[in-house]
Amino acid sequence: MYKTLKLIAILLVFTAAAVMFIIKDNSAFTAAQGGIMDKKVLVAYFSWSGNTKSVAEKIQSQTGGDIFEIIPQKPYPTDYHDTTVIAKQEKENNVKPPLKNNIDVSGYDVIFVGTPAWWYTMAPPVMTFLEENNFAGKTVVPFVTHGGGGGYTIDKDMAALAKGAKVLSPFVVYGSGGATTSADITKWIDGLNF
Numbered sequence: 001m002y003k004t005l006k007l008i009a010i011l012l013v014f015t016a017a018a019v020m021f022i023i024k025d026n027s028a029f030t031a032a033q034g035g036i037m038d039k040k041v042l043v044a045y046f047s048w049s050g051n052t053k054s055v056a057e058k059i060q061s062q063t064g065g066d067i068f069e070i071i072p073q074k075p076y077p078t079d080y081h082d083t084t085v086i087a088k089q090e091k092e093n094n095v096k097p098p099l100k101n102n103i104d105v106s107g108y109d110v111i112f113v114g115t116p117a118w119w120y121t122m123a124p125p126v127m128t129f130l131e132e133n134n135f136a137g138k139t140v141v142p143f144v145t146h147g148g149g150g151g152y153t154i155d156k157d158m159a160a161l162a163k164g165a166k167v168l169s170p171f172v173v174y175g176s177g178g179a180t181t182s183a184d185i186t187k188w189i190d191g192l193n194f
């Protein structure tokens with residue numbers, strides 16, 4: 001009799017521990033994913049040589065959002081130096097080049113906006129994209145790839161163009177990132193208050 005009671009008590013303790021573990025695990029899942037998973041997400045990016053595209057695809061696969069490539073009507077040259085010359089002229093003259101395509105952002109809650117650092121700010125086609133669309137009431141999440149200069153004030157520059165948007169802390173990475181980039185993106189997204 002005593003042995004049976006002892007066995008029942010042990011079983012009860014184990015069952016309670018298992019239930020508590022499952023509840024705890026589920027709430028952790030909800031806390032980590034709930035911020036973004038119940039939102040309609042768009043990942044919009046411009047990329048000249050593929051680095052920003054690679055980061056955009058990682059963000060898209062983690063958020064389950066739609067993806068949109070911002071493409072200027074007139075393509076930039078394939079030559080790096082020629083592209084830097086044109087981009088510098090555009091920056092100096094505050095040119096916002098017309099786009100080949102656009103997307104209606106009205107159906108999205110959160111719009112990740114990706115750009116390479118070009119002459120200490122975002123690439124001009126991204127400026128066009130932010131200026132031409134209505135971001136009032138939206139959450140804009142910048143991400144930047146760069147060649148060593150960092151993210152500059154690109155998040156603030158985006159905030160100035162995306163009028164009425166809440167702009168969150170950017171993800172900034174050198175080139176296309178490295179072995180830890182996917183994990184870094186997960187950590188960054190988990191830390192954002194959508």
Ligand SMILES: Cc1cc2nc3c(=O)[nH]c(=O)nc-3n(C[C@H](O)[C@H](O)[C@H](O)COP(=O)(O)O)c2cc1C
Pocket residue numbers: 046047048049050051052053080083084085087088115116117118119120121145146147148149150174175176
């Ligand atoms: C026109 C142009 C301007 C650039 N200006 C900068 C810059 O100011 N600071 C920097 O760190 N990298 C600069 N870079 C390097 C790019 O930001 C970097 O290579 C980026 O990861 C490229 O992204 P993408 O492959 O998506 O085009 C520049 C590159 C180009 C083509």
